[in-house]
Amino acid sequence: MTEGNFVDYVKMHVFSGKGGKGSAHLHREKYIAKGGPDGGDGGRGGHVIIKGNENLWTLYHLKFKRHVKAEHGENGGKQRSSGAQGADEYVEVPLGTVIRDTETNEILKEITEHGEEFIVAEGGMGGKGNWHFKSSTNQTPRYAQPGIDGQQIDVTLELKILADVGLVGFPNAGKSTLLSVVTAAKPKIADYEFTTLKPNLGIVKYRDFKTFVIADIPGIIEGAAEGKGLGHRFLRHIERNSTLLFLIPADAKNIKEQYNILLDELRRYNPELVDKDRLIAISKSDLLDDELKAELASELDRELKLPYLFISSVAQSGLQELKDKLWQMLNKKPV
Template sequence: MTEGNFVDYVKLHIASGKGGRGSAHLHREKYIAKGGPDGGDGGRGGHVIIKANPNMWTLYHLKFKRHFRAGHGENGGSSRSTGADGEDVYIQVPLGTVIRETETQKIIKEITEPGQEYVVAEGGMGGRGNWHFKSSTNQTPRYAQPGIEGEEADITLELKILADVGLVGFPNAGKSTLLSVVTAAKPKIADYEFTTLKPNLGIVEYRDFQTFVMADIPGIIEGAAEGKGIGHRFLRHIERNSTLLFLIPADAPDITKQYEILLDELRRYNPELLDKERIIAISKSDMLDDELRSEMKKELDAKLPIPYLFISSVAQQGLQELKDKLWQMLTD
């Protein structure tokens, strides 16, 4: 999937179908002059339904189609025949999609289970035919109900990536390189800030054919929680990751300080993010000799409150140990 094809936010206009009109037909046959009312009911209007598709990773397919309208119900007929229901419209979305009311931004539903369906706009009920209204005092009612109008609404679909491990770090920390080495993903990699503008997903192959999903998410900058830089577009994807992998380069001026800044951005955006399991990977550590690594280890042991590992994506160092640790965190 190329970066331009990743769409995680779309606004849609939806309309369900109107219910069909009930029939006011009176039964007539050659030898039955007054057969009485036999008008059938109108059909239900079509629903607009959001459906989870586990094979989708983006909302790109909705980028150029923003209006969805379900079919109208057909009118009732004679002999109490009910009109056909209007055709339902299905909008397929990836797992992790949040449905909001566009005007109020109120969350309507979150789509998280494969095959999950949610009727976001109900079709109008069909009107009842005249045979429903027959009574001892009114043997031949000549009226029937009209169908009920459908619903119309503006909704926003917002994708929050569903991944097991989310990569958290400043721009140019080596997240894309790590993802490209431990998974089959091919993110854009270059030596400048904000190479990754959209999340990249990859499947990490573990021992015994087991796998887990890792997401490389655009780098944090200070002020992301206030929407600075890529801001909220980045932070909302972290909400669904069960484990956070903080990636800090070995040549950072102060590793502990960088970790605290990253943590503070998450705290200010959503304090619940701090309840997730966390681990630090010190990337580009092939630049360190044994003596420097030993000194750094002493300092980090005293300062860092969570586990950490030295890795190098380019030199393929410490990657199996990192996968072992992540798997343990995901399965404990």
């Protein structure tokens, strides 16, 4: 999937169907002058239903679908025949999609399972036919109920990526390069900041035909939690990852400081993010000779209380060790 085809944010206006009118028909038959009321009920209007589909990875198919409308219910007929219900309109979304009321920003539902359905706009009820209103004092009612109008609502669909590992780092830290080396993904790679504007997913092939999913998320800048840079646009994707891989280049001025800034941005956006398992990978380690690497390792041992690894995507060193460590973290037994 190319970056341009990844859509994680869509707004749409949905209309459910109006209920059909009840019939005010009076029964007529040969030799029966006054057969009484026999008007049927109107059919229910169609719902607008959002449904989870595990085979979808993006909201791209909804990019140009600004309006969704369900069918109206049909009117009731004679001989108490009810009108047909309006057909429901289904909107399929990938797992991890959050449905919000655009006006209030309230979260209506989060779709996390295949086949899970949520009625975002209910169809209007059909009106009752005149036979419902027959009584001993009103044996020939010539009226019936109209159908109830359908609902209209503006909704926003936001996708939170369902990946095992989320790559966290400043722009140009080497996240896209790492993803292209350890998976079959082909993200855009260039030597300038914000090359990646949308998340990229890749499947890492591990030993004995095992796999796990890793997401390269656009780089963090200071103030991202307040919406600076790409801000909330990417931070919501990290919420779904069970393990966070912090990627910091070996040529950074202060590795501990960069890590603390990244962690602080996550904490300010959602304090629960700091409870996830974390691993630090020092990228571009091919720039270091053995002496510098030993010196840096000694410094990190003193200052950091997290596991770390030296890797180089270009030289392809330390990558198997990185896969082993991530697999161990993803499959550790609960305490």
